[in-house]
Amino acid sequence: MRSILLLVLFLGMANFFSAQESADALSAFVNNEELKNASLGFSLLDPSGKEIQSYESERSLAPASTVKLLTSITALEVLGYDHKFVTTLTIQGTVIKGKLIGNVILKSGGDPTLGASDFQNHYGDFVNEWVEAIKAEGITEIDGRILIDDTALEGDRNAGSTALNDVGNYYGAGAPGFSFMDNEFTVFFTTGGVGTASMVVKTEPVLPDSIELVNEVIAGNKSGDNVIVYSLDGGNQVFLKGELPANKIDFQVRGAIPDVTRFAQAYLQKAIENEEISITGVEKNGPLYMNSKELVRTKSPALIEILKVLNKKSVNSYADVLLKHIGKASGRPATFEGGAEAVKAYWKEKGLDTNGIYIEDGSGLSRKNNITARFMTGVLQSQIEDEQVNKMMNEASLSSSVKSMWGEAFKGQIQAKSGYIGRVMAYAGYIISDGEKHPFYLTVNNFSGSASGMRTLMGTALRGVRLEL
Template identity: 35%
Template sequence: MNRIFIALFLLFVSSQVKSQSDTLSTLPDLPELQTAEYSFYVYDATMGQVVAQSPQKSLTPASVLKLVTTATAMRLLGPDFRFKTRFGYTGKIDHKTGTLKGDLIIKGGADPAFYSEYFPMDYLGVFEQWAYQLKQLGIKQVDGDIIGDASALDDTAIPGGWIWEDMGNYYGAGVYGLTFADNMYRIHFQSPAEAGKQTNVIKVQPKTPGFTLDNRVVSSDEKSDQSYVYGAPYAQQQMVMGAIPKGKNDFVVKGAMPNPPLEAADSLRKVINNLGIEITGEAKASFTSVDGDFHQMAVQESPTLQNIIDVTNHESVNLFAEHLLREIGRKVFGKPTLDEGLKAIKSYWMDRGIDLQGFYQTDGSGLSRSNAICTKTLVEVMLNMYRVPGDEIFFDSLPLAGEDGTLQYFFQGTPLDGKLRAKTGSMERVRSFAGEFTNRNGHQLFFAVIVNNFSGSSYKMGKKLEPWLLTFY
């Protein structure tokens, strides 16, 4: 009798082992993966069980990390939160002569979207309205400066771990208490018809006072932009190197503004001057508060946090994610710094029982290669958002396969076209996806996959992962 029991027990154990071994634990045998590291985790929320998982490895996630930052911001700040930028002046107005004896101040509120191209209608004519308010006060002349007050954040514009090749380019723009126009400028090039020749810079827009650009870009037979802008925050001299397609009369390359608060002040100065009000001083930036006898004249609110997060995840805007990280630090610890934001995020998810083993976050956007995370952590964060009533709106911020954002060219013409939502991530030798979809059986699946150090391009690796993800549909 004991022998029969033991035999049945061993049969049960072997069947369980076989069932577990049948669970998918590897990606397809692709040549590109021979030297790569990868991790994935797929969870069926309808059945409450793991569908597939690999050994969990802490890997560089690239922009998929934005999913953690934006989910935390949605929870802690709330979807209706708005940033505020204030305008006013110091000193006194001499109404007899129409002279303001003091400075004009733009007090930044760490709004990532202030005059952003992603929200043009929200800021349309704001500077003109402010200038007109000066006119209504009878001011004809300002005996003072116009100052961009960026004291809402500290002056650590760039997170640790960002590489020199990224920092001068638009996607590596720094974070400031007064961010302006996506902290981005455009270089307009004219390239000769012959490859290998020096290009000409037609214009730089906008151009901060004192800014100079060392152009070392040549024309090329390549069809895409192969140029890089090199420059550090606050440095008014930048260099652009590499190559752009030959025979172009107006080829645009985007760079990161070295001093956005100064550019904001100078842009407003031009608008005020155009209205006939003279400013005797200069446009300046300040990284310490100029509260003093500040007389507030106007407040400009940002779009809602929900709208900002929607753009952050759909278009993978690094600048927005870095701003959200600092605002999380302000909310939790009263200090809008990189370190406090990172600490707040880790503390928040740890308190909710999320497995943070292997979670090492050094920025909010994923641009730093020092970031590392396990795919199980990403899935658990999404599951937490899914299970709390009201938080389902977060998933609307993720790109929709085959239709928009960074997923526009993925899963087109497949059963997941228009059904799968996911945050994507890519940089050299990094490709990642994390999101959700409903499969053919009506089950809600959440997944994350990260691949590091593969051969070939990031885009091609993403396309190679499509058939694998389709197996779960």
């Protein structure tokens, strides 16, 4: 009898706390002290698209990485789920007695994932495949150059409003004309006592001699990676500044390759020379060298597979490249500006209010991106029955910044993509009640307190909103 009474009491308390959490969850969140000086926007729709809860949903605010959902969904609409990007290897010129009098040309199709670590199983040893194709032509000498045509995409690698201290770091790899092996490298450091200079042991992959590392990193008292990597698009220097923990061996720091085209040229040339094929390095031009033969077409995974990884791991470079492709596919320049114009035009044509929508890049790295909560829920509403987007959202929900918010009790009830960048935190996706999806978007700009504290507050608010449905 006593056990039954305890069980009833426990269940009653559980219902009490659930009710407490759900009671006017949005109001409790808005009035939290840590949001006293913040700006926030919230929108929640019912399955039919009617807005049923909101707070400043027309206010234009920074979305951080949740803008990747806008980029992803627009790319699916414009390019198609099965779209694949193609990189083509050709030889140009004439082969005489094993000598290619001409050039080897790698033509980029703007594949953001070529050689990326997340797609190793897809690409396999693709560079070796290229080299073997050259050997199969009987070529033992190249009187010409290894060239890369990176004109598929245009403009700068990073949006003009990207912060300088983001550009050289791995997450600031941006959208170069040719993407290769994640567009990043890892520096291995060894450190001594506090205050002493660090030593660069190696980089992986090995950078060409034309790129100089300027190491100003010292050993300090702080834990973790406190290094900022500075470089400019197309530059030949990478500056490493900051501190690393003292007395460490092979401490790893990731940075963006400043000139991916030049790096890829050197990488392919070395792979060819390793097969004892000599290269003069003198480019051949003119009508005598116009003959060309396609050797290999290397295709990317289907777009939807790229988007699953993009949104789960929040890969900035994939999103930035896709924004340029959206511009190109819409008949505009393959630039950040062209892509931004195309995105706004597409959703305006679909009937959404694009006032207050300012797009600088596809990833959310620029702090000048601004969207409204109502616009984002409108975009999500348009995909509410799309099974491929559902799979993409399931992958996005597996990220640690999303999973940690809900707990087992709410598993399968909230699909979301998270976003965070310097005092900006946002979540976008679907709250699921009785099998029906409710598009939602919540962003907070300029909050006080820690990121972990804000994540907890936002999680509590969204769980409460779910319980109110």
